[in-house]
Amino acid sequence: MLLSKSLRTAALAAALAIGAALPVYADEQFFPLQSYRVGPYAAGGTGFFGGFIDYLNLVNIRDGGVNGVKLTWEEGETQYEVERGVEVYERLKNHPGVAAWNPLSVGIAYAMIDRITKDKVPLITINHGRTDxxxxxVFPYVFPLLLNPYSETSGIVNYIATxxxxxDKLKGKKIVVLYHGSPYGKETIPIYQLLADKYGFSLEQIExxxxxxxxxxxxxxxxxxxADYVVLRGWGVMNPVALKTAQKVGFPVDHIIGNVWSNSxxxxxxxxxxxxxYVAITTQASGAEYPVLQEIIKTVYGAGKGNLDDKKRIGSVYHNLGIVNGILNVEAIRIAQQKFGKRTLSGDEVRWGFEHLQLDPARVEALGAKGLFHSINVTWDNHEGDGRVTFQQWDGVKWKVVSDWIAPDWASLRPTIEKSAAAYAAEHNIKIRTSDDTAVSE
Amino acid sequence: MFDYQFFIEVLVGGLLSGVMYSLVAIGFVLIYKTSGVLNFAQGAMLLFAALTFVSLVERGVPFWLGAGVTLVIMVALGVAVERVVLRPLVNQSPMALFMATLGLSYVIEGAAQLLWGTQVHGLDLGIKDIPFEVGGVLISQFDLFAAAIAGTLVTAFALFFRYTRTGLAFRAVADDQFAALAVGLRLSRVWAAVWTAAGVVALVAGLLWGARLGVQFSLSLVVLKALPVLVLGGFDSVAGAIVGGLLIGAIEKLAEVYVGPLLGGGIEAWAAYVVALAFLLLRPSGLFGQKLVERV
Structure with a gap:
């Protein structure tokens, strides 16, 4: 009897302890993170997810969350592998208050499109993903924010023209595109051809x-x-090898223009x-001189909560991309809260927030990010948001911005995008939305 | 009109690239020759060696001391592999041993990242990769340096195998393990020495490949370049690794430049395997490999 009473007491204590350890979900907005901190692409993964988490931490510490709603997250290691990314999705999708998915992986993003569409949660593919x-x-829940591959192509050609x-000076020039032998690398082949035909430059594309x-x-x-210019559309080890081999054959490095995955x-x-x-395109400048970076250093790293082990990486390309990604996610939540209330939002409500994510240069400055990125103007039918690009040159130690903010030629690219999206809609039996179909589902 | 100068440039570039493939292939050959194990962990060893060296140098350790310390670590790794992985698997099938090295490659890659982090590193060996011109053909200084290192390594191994007791023991074990055991050779000691030698090759290849690609995780993928070289040259011949490397290097570069455009480009990776496959059908033991004759 005594033993039984002791057991009951112990069981009660254990239950209380477990209850205390369980997270409280009231007024929390959750980010499931399919990160990759080990494996071949860990250097990029630690930088990007480190920057993203640093910004979420800044909002929590400095502001107490977004209008009192605390930002939470959990990481699942993918090693950049699609099947692991999908496993993390299935494991974390039922967590209360999922705001958006941010895998930073073309493969994982492709594998998630049907799933997130069914589950009505946004998928953010900043600077990458399906162009269409x-x-x-056609893709209500997918957001290739700031830059899709076609805009990148146009931005690079516009920079060379500058x-x-x-x-008009492009006519007669010879541009070679050196691309990675993968669906990612091949995605821009028709667009370079389109622009070569439009501007009259000679084009060769080499895999x-x-x-x-x-x-x-x-x-x-x-x-x-x-060749007059080489566009490097690389990935991973391909990029330094390209630069070294260019030197080996005597090609001038300042005439090699790297794409957005060859710019770190x-x-x-x-x-x-x-x-x-070497010169490369980017949507976000590198460096730690921007006010938001300074706040992160002071507030987050000062509190011992910085995510990067190596503080020298603060302000690096991937770290700053993560911070900009954090700004865009947080602002989408803030915008959605203005409509739906200052509480934990559903994925579909956050989708609405992304579809109204309009940050002009003044708002970007107010966020402490002037010069870090230019602006964004997402609408219900334009999920990229007309991001501007800039170009930076490597001086052997750091990147230095060498151009103004350049606008890609969105208008001439849009028909190709719509054609591809329409084909996808027909293939997947998707009803094409109109502006009347953008309301949040109950 | 056919551009002979360009053809020679591609050919020379291919041959010099082939030398780099041979460096990796030699590590495979050493282990296969004496133990019959296709060591899939050779690429991971190469990564581990290069990452250890560059991490030490970046922490202020002088170049030659860093190389020496890395060498000691690679020797320790070789001995540990023999003790922990190979010895318990004595008399297991070649497939079991191959799978063990496959697992080992993941363990070494993970340990390398755990110890030294995930960042990429540049590696400067002090050899500029600026080309010089011979008769209108550009030749890479670095590739010539790598070829000289590979040549020195092969000569050193040839002398070692021929004139030292350990080298003789290697050859005896390679020839017939049971006979070697019968005359009193200690197999475990020979294998530990072989894995140590493979570690040395991994260090040399790791430094040269690291200087070429940067020291990063994908360094371990250079094993994929060695496999067709081994099929062509033979799995148990150091000379075969050299000749196979030269042939594969030249063939893949010429194929990429002259056949690639007809097939949409990007063919050099699989063109090497097409050649290897053809060789496998015609001459399974490779150009210099030992023909296996078994009484059934």
Missing amino acids: STDGR REGGT VPHPGNEQQSQWLSIRRAK EEDVIPAGDAAKG
């Missing part, structure tokens, strides 16, 4: 097989082609001196 998901009429003195650790033959072909410190540091002078 820009068309919010350097040459105008688009580098994955992973790209050998490029001698490709660069000898580039030298023989007498991880892409240039391994190339050493061969990378000095």
Whole structure:
């Protein structure tokens, strides 16, 4: 009897202890993070997810959350593998208050589109993902914020035109696109052709097989082609090898223009001196001089809650991309709260917030991000949001911005995007939305 | 009109790239020759060696001391692999041993990241990769340096195998393990020495490949370049690894430049495997591999 009483007491104590350990979900907005901190792409993953978490921490510590709603998150390691990303999705999708998914992986994002559409939760693919998901009429829950691959292509060609003195000077120039041998690398092939036809430059597109650790033959072909510019549409090890091999065949590095996945410190540091002078596109400048970065250093790292182990990486390309991604997610929640109330929102309500995510340069400045990124103007049918791009040059130690904010030629790209989205809608039997279909479902 | 100068440039570039493949392939050959194990962990060892070296140097350790310390670590790793992985698996099937090395590669890759972090590193060996011109053909200084290192390594191994007792023991074990045991050779000691030698090769190859690609996780993927070299040259011949490397390097570069455009480009990775497959059908033991004759 005594034993039984002791057991009951112990069971009660254990139950109370478990109850105390369980998280409280009232007024919390949850971010499930399919991060990759080990494996071949860990350098990018630690930077991006580190920046994202640093910004969420800043909002929690400085403001007490978004209008009192605390931001929470949980990480699931994917090692950048699609099946692991899907497993993390299935494991965390039922957590209360999921705001949005941010996998930073083309493969995982593709695998999630049907799932998040069914579950009515936004999928954010900042600077990457399906180009045609820009068309919010067909992809209501997918947001390739700031830059899709077609806009990137147009931005790069516009930058080259600026350097040459105008688009009319592109006629007769020779541009070679060196692309990664993957669906990602091949996605822009028709758009470069479209722009070559439009502006009259000569175009050659050369594939580098994955992973790209050998490029001698490709660069000898580039030298023989007498290219004026090479666009590097690389990934991972392909980028430093391209820069080193360019040096080996005597191609001038400042005439190599990197795309948005060839623009990080991880892409240039391994190339050493061969990378000095290399130029790459970006949607967010690097460096820690921006007020929001300074606040993160002071408030988050000062409180010992910084996410990066190596503080030298604060302000790096991937870290700043994570911070900008954090700003966009938080502002979407803030905008949605103005309509639905200052409480935990459903995924569909956050989707509405993203579809009204309009941050002009004044609002960007108020957020402490002037110069870090330009602006965004997402609407129900334009899920990219007309992000501007800038170009930065590697000086051997850090990136330096060398251009103004450049606008891609969205108008000429939109018909191609709509055509592709319409084909997707027909294939998947999707009803194309109109502006009357944007209300939040009950 | 056919551009002979360009052809020679592609050919020379391919041959010099092939030398780099040979460096990786030699590590495979050493272990396969003496134990019959296809060591899939060779790429991970290469990554581990390069990452250890560059991490030490970045922490202020002088270049040669860093190389020495890394060498000691690679020797320790070789001995540990023999003790922990190979010895318990004596008399297991070749497939079991292969799977063990596959698992080992993941363990080494994980340990490398756990110890030294996930950041990428540049590695400067002091050899500039600026080309010089010979008769209108650009030749890479770095590739020539790598070829000289590979040549030195092969010569050193040839002398070692021929003129040292340990080298003789290697050859005896490679020839017939049971006969070697019967005459009193200690198999475990020979295998530990072989894995140590493979560790040394991994260090040399890791430094050269690391200087070329940067020291990062994908360094372990260079094993994929070694496999067709082994099929072509033979799994148990150091000379085969060299000749196979040169052939694969030249063939893949020429194929990419002259056949690639007809097939949409990007063919060099699988073109090497097409050649290897063809060789496997015609000459399963490779150019220099030992022909296996078994009485049934």
